[in-house]
Amino acid sequence: MAGIYVHIPFCKSRCIYCDFYSQTSLTLRQRYVDAVCKEADARSSYIKERVRTIYIGGGTPSQLEPRQLAQIFHVLGSAEEVTIEVNPDDVTPSFAEALSELPVNRVSMGAQTFSDERLRFLRRRHSAGQVSQAVRLLREIGIGNISVDLMYGFPNETMEEWVRDIDAVLALDVEHVSAYSLQYEEGTSLSRMLENGDVSKVDEELERQMYYTLKDRLNSAGYEHYEISNFARSGYRSRHNSSYWRQVPYLGLGAAAHSFDGSTRQWNVADIRQYIEGVEQDKCVAEQEVLTPDNLYNEMVMTALRTCEGIDVSKLSEDYRSYCLAQAQTFVKNGLLVKDGTRLCLSREGLFVSDMVMTALMHVE
Structure with missing residues (x-):
């Protein structure tokens, strides 16, 4: 969708x-x-x-x-x-x-x-x-x-x-x-x-x-x-x-709008006049970033963990699944994350400190 x-x-x-x-x-x-x-x-x-x-x-x-x-x-x-x-x-x-x-x-x-x-x-x-x-x-x-x-x-x-x-x-x-x-x-x-x-x-x-x-x-x-x-x-x-939150592709139109096609992210210039003049002259008004596997994993953590369904680790590659579960251990033990089968979800207490938990689960080279 x-x-x-x-x-x-x-x-x-x-x-x-x-x-x-x-x-x-x-x-x-x-x-x-x-x-x-x-x-x-x-x-x-x-x-x-x-x-x-x-x-x-x-x-x-x-x-x-x-x-x-x-x-x-x-x-x-x-x-x-x-x-x-x-x-x-x-x-x-x-x-x-x-x-x-x-x-x-x-x-x-x-x-x-x-x-x-x-x-x-x-x-x-x-x-x-x-x-x-x-x-x-x-x-x-x-x-x-x-x-x-x-x-x-x-x-x-x-x-x-x-x-x-x-x-x-x-x-x-x-x-x-x-x-x-x-x-x-x-x-x-x-x-x-x-x-x-x-x-x-x-x-x-x-x-x-x-x-x-x-x-x-x-x-x-x-x-x-x-x-x-x-x-x-x-x-x-x-x-x-x-x-x-499920990383479904979307098209962003207008100044400062972002787009995502599953492998790249684009963002239009954040200036109304530059945007208008660029489109009128058939010029590119967007910058583009090709997303790495780490980018995609980190974005998944940041979005999926916001939802009540949380992260389904079974859908991750073996390396990222192992990494995610290892990073999550401390939060499961202290009650900020709940592990339910293959899913990791924020607990009631974890919701309020979600940024801290998400940051800890992200992959940094």
């Missing part, structure tokens, strides 16, 4: 935590959409398998005009799962009506928090109340698969406040929830605030308990914890993202 990802790097305003490639000027939107469509045509043979998922991400795809989204889908066609990311305040009655005419059947919405105070801190442009309004409008046009993003670990956030956010997303009765701890990525406004002493990180033990509380409350409400940061009702896992 192959997929297509389209990066839409336009935002009306920039959140203080975001390090994804985007810009707030919308002047190049039409030329960019034209370039994406041209790139899609030029690279139509990149994926040999049937395309079953399409994901329009960003940035803020809902900042495109409906006719521009329609133009993209005219080129891409449809798929079994077609996701678009939206900001809650962009989901107006007219936007929802336009969306109903596209092949979109899944919407991912960035709520982040249901506290207006914390939304202002993040410089999000929507209010907490607009999230439920957006969900209602999407239901009215027949969208039966909605995902909502949450964040936790804000400076000075209490457990009680976090529980209120969890309860608020449960009240929406959506099919999928993604939740991430607030990250201080280098180069972001939030990182500079931390360096200047304007904010301080949440206590690590409190952050750990917030994660466990999230897991327990969503599990109790019937959501499956199928990946470190993702929870879904039965049958509603993100097929597109699940393909990434």
Whole structure:
């Protein structure tokens, strides 16, 4: 099952935590959409398998005009799962009506928090109340698969406040929830605030308990914890993202988009103007890396171990299987990994320190 990802790097305003490639000027939107469509045509043979998922991400795809989204889908066609990311305040009655005419059947919405105070801190442009309004409008046009993003670990956030956010997303009765701890990525406004002493990180033990509380409350409400940061009702896992974690080939279109064909990885230039001009002039806008066996093994560790299925060591070559099991012994003994037959999975405690475990299992020459 192959997929297509389209990066839409336009935002009306920039959140203080975001390090994804985007810009707030919308002047190049039409030329960019034209370039994406041209790139899609030029690279139509990149994926040999049937395309079953399409994901329009960003940035803020809902900042495109409906006719521009329609133009993209005219080129891409449809798929079994077609996701678009939206900001809650962009989901107006007219936007929802336009969306109903596209092949979109899944919407991912960035709520982040249901506290207006914390939304202002993040410089999000929507209010907490607009999230439920957006969900209602999407239901009215027949969208039966909605995902909502949450964040936790804000400076000075209490457990009680976090529980209120969890309860608020449960009240929406959506099919999928993604939740991430607030990250201080280098180069972001939030990182500079931390360096200047304007904010301080949440206590690590409190952050750990917030994660466990999230897991327990969503599990109790019937959501499956199928990946470190993702929870879904039965049958509603993100097929597109699940393909990434299983190392399935995908084509990335747009500035800064990545592609993977099973043996090589490509990434487009992270500059809107350079991308547009390059595509318009039929020039290559991507760099490419041929993946070594170590690269492929390390990527498998980094992706498969994120999922509830974990690593199936029986699918590894003898050398990598032996190496993986040897590296895993300590973590199995201390309870951070669970060995179940041929599978290695992160335990409840291991999920919170997953980066450390993954790094230890990777192969370094």
